[in-house]
Amino acid sequence: MSASSTPETIEISGDMIRLGQFLKFANFADSGAQAGAMIVDGDVSVDGVTETRRGRQLAKGMLIEVRTPDRVLSAKVG
Template identity: 80%
Template structure:
């Protein structure tokens, strides 16, 4: 793992992928999060995830690929 992975703390034990993308400021809205997920731009633990409601647990690594850059964060 890279040293530049940001840890995003969540209040509970689980969070849905769409919610996490908004919470981590990777998406501006739920619709934006859904579009990124639908386009195959979001990876969970290294695999493309297409389910917006995917449950994320602490320790999972989320990667968002955009045309300009790739953002990586870990659920904390």
């Protein structure tokens, strides 16, 4: 599976956002609990590195990828 060639940029209001919040904001997760489970399961990467911390701070320009059984979802923090 591969990510789409041009990931969508999700604009945030401040300079930083936590990973769990971003997954909900980008509609990759329906709830905080689902976002946490995806992170703990190792299905989420930040700039190509698997991330297991829900509270990881994300800055603008970072690439977030979520592996699902069907595909890889990707978005940049904007």
